[in-house]
Amino acid sequence: MHTLYTSEPHTDRRDWQNIRAMAPLLWDYRGRAALALLSLVLAKVANVGVPLVLKEIVDSLDATGAGPLVLPLTFLLGYGALRLAASLFNELRDAVFAKVRYRAMRQISLKVLRHLHELSLRFHLQRKTGAISQDLDRGTRSLSSILNYLLFNILPTMAEFVLVASILFSQYDAKFAFVTFLTVAAYVIFTLMVTEWRMHFRLTMNALDSEANSRSVDSLINYETVKYFGNEELELNRYDSTLEKWEHAAVQSQTSMSALNFGQGSIIAVGVTFLMIFAANGVVSGEMSMGDLVLVNALLLQLFIPLNFLGIVYRQLKYSFADMDLMVKLLETEAEVQDAEQATSLKTDHAKVCFDAVNFSYQPERPILKDFSLTLEPGKKVAVVGPSGAGKSTLARLLFRFYDVTDGSITIDGQDIREVTQDSLRAAIGIVPQDVVLFNDTLYYNLAYARPDASRAEIEQAAAMAHIKEFIESLPDAYETMVGERGLKLSGGEKQRVAIARAILKQPSVLVFDEATSALDTKTEQDIQETLAEVAKNRTTLVIAHRLSTIVDADQIVVLDQGSIVERGTHEELLAHNGHYLTMWELQKKEPQGSSGS
Numbered sequence: 001m002h003t004l005y006t007s008e009p010h011t012d013r014r015d016w017q018n019i020r021a022m023a024p025l026l027w028d029y030r031g032r033a034a035l036a037l038l039s040l041v042l043a044k045v046a047n048v049g050v051p052l053v054l055k056e057i058v059d060s061l062d063a064t065g066a067g068p069l070v071l072p073l074t075f076l077l078g079y080g081a082l083r084l085a086a087s088l089f090n091e092l093r094d095a096v097f098a099k100v101r102y103r104a105m106r107q108i109s110l111k112v113l114r115h116l117h118e119l120s121l122r123f124h125l126q127r128k129t130g131a132i133s134q135d136l137d138r139g140t141r142s143l144s145s146i147l148n149y150l151l152f153n154i155l156p157t158m159a160e161f162v163l164v165a166s167i168l169f170s171q172y173d174a175k176f177a178f179v180t181f182l183t184v185a186a187y188v189i190f191t192l193m194v195t196e197w198r199m200h201f202r203l204t205m206n207a208l209d210s211e212a213n214s215r216s217v218d219s220l221i222n223y224e225t226v227k228y229f230g231n232e233e234l235e236l237n238r239y240d241s242t243l244e245k246w247e248h249a250a251v252q253s254q255t256s257m258s259a260l261n262f263g264q265g266s267i268i269a270v271g272v273t274f275l276m277i278f279a280a281n282g283v284v285s286g287e288m289s290m291g292d293l294v295l296v297n298a299l300l301l302q303l304f305i306p307l308n309f310l311g312i313v314y315r316q317l318k319y320s321f322a323d324m325d326l327m328v329k330l331l332e333t334e335a336e337v338q339d340a341e342q343a344t345s346l347k348t349d350h351a352k353v354c355f356d357a358v359n360f361s362y363q364p365e366r367p368i369l370k371d372f373s374l375t376l377e378p379g380k381k382v383a384v385v386g387p388s389g390a391g392k393s394t395l396a397r398l399l400f401r402f403y404d405v406t407d408g409s410i411t412i413d414g415q416d417i418r419e420v421t422q423d424s425l426r427a428a429i430g431i432v433p434q435d436v437v438l439f440n441d442t443l444y445y446n447l448a449y450a451r452p453d454a455s456r457a458e459i460e461q462a463a464a465m466a467h468i469k470e471f472i473e474s475l476p477d478a479y480e481t482m483v484g485e486r487g488l489k490l491s492g493g494e495k496q497r498v499a500i501a502r503a504i505l506k507q508p509s510v511l512v513f514d515e516a517t518s519a520l521d522t523k524t525e526q527d528i529q530e531t532l533a534e535v536a537k538n539r540t541t542l543v544i545a546h547r548l549s550t551i552v553d554a555d556q557i558v559v560l561d562q563g564s565i566v567e568r569g570t571h572e573e574l575l576a577h578n579g580h581y582l583t584m585w586e587l588q589k590k591e592p593q594g595s596s597g598s
Helices: 012-022 030-064 070-119 120-126 129-171 174-221 223-229 233-284 291-334 392-399 423-425 443-448 458-464 467-476 491-508 522-534 571-577 580-590
Strands: 353-363 366-376 381-385 405-411 429-432 509-512 540-546 556-561 564-569
Touching: 030 070, 030 291, 030 429, 070 129, 070 291, 070 392, 120 174, 129 174, 129 291, 174 233, 174 291, 223 233, 233 291, 366 381, 366 392, 366 405, 366 540, 366 564, 381 392, 392 509, 392 540, 423 429, 429 491, 443 458, 443 491, 458 467, 458 491, 458 522, 491 522, 509 522, 509 580, 556 571, 564 571, 564 580, 571 580
Parallel strands: 381 540, 381 556, 429 509, 509 540
Antiparallel strands: 353 366, 353 405, 556 564
16 A cells, blocks of 8 residues: 555545645636526526426417417526526536546646656655656546536536525425425435545555555566566465455445435435425316426426436545645655755866765664765776675765765865755766666667767767667667667666666766666676776766676775775775775776676
């Protein structure tokens, strides 16, 4: 179950907060909204006018018998005109308001996605993509549903009720209006009470639906892992166990809804029966005409038919508010890392990077970096090595400001990266990550992602420098080849070379190679080392390395262990030191030399 941003219980107070939060989305089209409301009122006036004209038709026919039909014909034409007007204004209302509704949906979808991109890495590492996808889909649809229910169901029904009540009060005995009010009050109270009782069934269904979707997406994303361990049945059983709970909640929801519908129908049936008895009694006693009987019946049908749907509308409205609440809470989630109020753009004259007494931990009880100080001189190559968990990749995350340091500072050309905009900071840094994830699009799109405005010639040149141009041009669709989800149609080495091409294309001031050749075979690695050296020339370069053979030419090598620097120097100096680095070097020399990618 997705619980990242659902800690606050859902309340009616939050419903109004959420409505106020969404209201600005409608303001740009307030004129259209007002015209739609006017059309709504006119449609209801025409709708209520139909029974009034019908009464005159019946009374005229009853009084004239076989006499001339001039007067009824006039009323018949008026009847048809009112029917036509009601239909016209209903459709006009829908057509005019469509722009408002769908623009609001578009804006909220864009707003949520922008906010998700602004949230910090910690949030995205904790999130469940499938659950968030479901929450956002339901949240976006809920906005449309709420607009639809409020403006096209609740307000029209209220307007119709006021019109019907005024007719009953002005033209008939007070008992008609009294029974009508009593029936409507009983109906509304019953609907509210039962709907509130059964809301938790729907909320449980939503939570389990999100959980089931999250499980299915997770198992498909990890398709290869599932296959490696032959755990298809395990994944299906986990998925089915959630669906079983969802099924139980769904059955309870449907059963309780049937009970609600029957109760609503019973209240309406009792109320209509009493009103028809009063009307029929009035006709028999001569106090009312046949037209009055028809009018009362038609008015009640016009009132209770939409009121019957109002029960469904109210339930759906409550569900939509619950769905919207998840989306609004997501929008209320604040980014852990934000630009300072007076943040300026980063200026990189020389791109000198300094880690000054940096301390950092993902959780307070588990420190990752301890009093870490390191200077990356302009145009120099600094390598960081060490065992897994030593904090090497954390350096890249801190440099990109995915997290803020706990203590100390990181500066570029003397500018604290917390005092510059994140956009300008990340524009100045290029990275070749160890785990390269590509978009499910063409090779060209993925290559151009580093600089979308780059020319085709520049992109092809970057591909050639990354030793992937020949491979691409050998494919049937060349640069238009689809790479598959997360780039699964490419080998690890091919994806790594795409990442290297992107780093070349970006032309950053600072370069980070995070195990940049880990997925390349030995021959390709040797070929591409020269390219990396050429790309890194005159750029400040941080290399996070596993293969020590790739960083023997580094200007400085730093050995990390448990978050602290234990050794530093050139390759030769560290070998002569006879410490951690020499031990790692000797161990790697004993490892078999084989290909690790293609």
